[in-house]
Amino acid sequence: MLRSAILALLIAPLLGCNGRGGKPDLIWGKRGVNDGMFVRPRAAVIGPGDRLYIVDYTARIQVFDLDGKYLGPTWQTPDFRVGRPSGLGIDRDGNVIVCDSHYHCIRTYTPEGVEIEAKKFGGTPGHEPGQFGYVSAVVQDEDRNYYLAEFELNERITKLDGDGKFVKCWGQAGSGRGEFSRIRGLALGPDGLLYVADAINHRVQVFTRDGEFVRSFGEPGSDAGQLKYPYKIAFDSDGDLYVCEYENHRVQKFTRDGRSLGTWGTAGRGPGQLYSPWSLVVDRFGRVHVLDTENHRVQRFRL
Numbered sequence: 623m624l625r626s627a628i629l630a631l632l633i634a635p636l637l638g639c640n641g642r643g644g645k646p647d648l649i650w651g652k653r654g655v656n657d658g659m660f661v662r663p664r665a666a667v668i669g670p671g672d673r674l675y676i677v678d679y680t681a682r683i684q685v686f687d688l689d690g691k692y693l694g695p696t697w698q699t700p701d702f703r704v705g706r707p708s709g710l711g712i713d714r715d716g717n718v719i720v721c722d723s724h725y726h727c728i729r730t731y732t733p734e735g736v737e738i739e740a741k742k743f744g745g746t747p748g749h750e751p752g753q754f755g756y757v758s759a760v761v762q763d764e765d766r767n768y769y770l771a772e773f774e775l776n777e778r779i780t781k782l783d784g785d786g787k788f789v790k791c792w793g794q795a796g797s798g799r800g801e802f803s804r805i806r807g808l809a810l811g812p813d814g815l816l817y818v819a820d821a822i823n824h825r826v827q828v829f830t831r832d833g834e835f836v837r838s839f840g841e842p843g844s845d846a847g848q849l850k851y852p853y854k855i856a857f858d859s860d861g862d863l864y865v866c867e868y869e870n871h872r873v874q875k876f877t878r879d880g881r882s883l884g885t886w887g888t889a890g891r892g893p894g895q896l897y898s899p900w901s902l903v904v905d906r907f908g909r910v911h912v913l914d915t916e917n918h919r920v921q922r923f924r925l
Contacts, residue, residue, distance in 0.1 A: 644886060644894045646921040647909070650690030653918035655680060658692035663913040663920070665854065665901045667710040667718070669733060674903070674911065675718050676920070681706040683720065683735065688905050690920060697735035701725065708900075709759040709807075714766055717741070721757045721770075728760050728770065743768070743786035747775055751788035754780065759808040759854075761816075763831060769816060771805035778802065779818065779833070792833035797823050800835045806868075807854040807901075811878060812861045819852040819865065826852060826865065826880070839880025844870050847882040854901040858908055864925070866912065871896045873912055875925060886925055891917055 651660050662679035669675060673693065674686045681702035685693045699707055705724030713719055717738065718731045727744035731737050744754045755775030762768050766784030778793035779802075793802045807819035811828075815836055818827045825840035826849070840849040851868040858864065862883060863876045872887035873896075887896040897916035904910050910923045 646893055646923050648690060648922040649893060649919060651919035655682075657684065657694065657696060658686075658690075660918045662915050662918065663900070664706070664708050664915065665710045665721075666903045666911060666913055666920075667712050668903050668905055669712045669718060670716040671733075672905065673733060675710055676913065677707050677710055677720065679706055683707075683710070683718065683731070685733075688907075688909070688911075688922075690922075695735045697731065699725075699729065700737075709757065709771070711760040711762060713741075713762050714764070719760050719762070719768075721760055723756050723758055726754045726757060726775075728757060728768070741786070743782060744770075749776060751791075758804075758806055759819075761808045761810050763810055767831070769808055769810075769831070771808050771818070773802070773804045777805070779805070779808075779816070779829075781831070781833070790833060792829075799838070800827070800829075802827075806852070807866075809855045809857055809863070811857055811863070813878060817855055817857075817863060819855045821851050821853060821868070824849045824851065826855065826863070826876070828878075837880070839876070846874070846885055847880075849874070853899070856902055856904045856910075858904045858910075859906070860908075864902055864904060864910055866899050866902045868898055868900065871898065873899070873902060873910060873923070873925065884925070886923060887912075894921070896921070 660678045666676045681698045708723045709721030711719035720729045726747045730741035755772040759771040768782040770780045777795040780791040781789040803822035806821040809817045816829045824842040827838040828836040850870040852865045853868045854866045871889040874885045875883040900915040901913040
């Protein structure tokens, strides 16, 4: 009994239970449509100058500093009657890439919110090169290649060159190796590999940038090492991977080979609690900014 009690005390901080990981050092935002307010924030990315870009369910992209101070500007995608963007990225020039998900394209904006027409790729739904399904996530590598995650019409990853020309795609619907069911997040690892949040399969799959399967980790559940609807993913400067779990209402930290280093968060509305979080980003100070989506706010943790 004593040994068990001591073990529980040792692992509690790691799991975010009464430990340093369980309490945010900053909470900001509330429901609303004014500057600095949110309606179900969905995706975030940090650009040059520590500018934090967040898109919400109103299709607004807002700009903040890392302490939640609204900087502006705010802009919206041209049309959002069909649906709103669900992914953001930063290109090699520091521009903001917006996954205009329901309009089957990616759009690129300057940091001031001016669309760069030459960097709009896609727009026609379909299966052929240059056509996309629901575009949920995007990253760009150091060679300026884009990687787009798609689902619904296509369950796949599409690779484009820096000019938006089709290079290749891989994946299909399913639960086998290299198959997908609703990709929600992408991240390029420090090892040069592409990490994929395969949401409905409750796992992370890892590929080379040419689409060769490397490994996967995760299985359905709520224990450490298990996942329940992993959405967005991000690396810290130490090369560890943070996973935002939509239905487990938590964040989980992994090594690159899939060993769980702890979980943070429980369902709720109090400090340190999360309600269907969609996204997270890690800043250069190692702080994790979590979009607490159904609480219409951002919580910042040192995990």
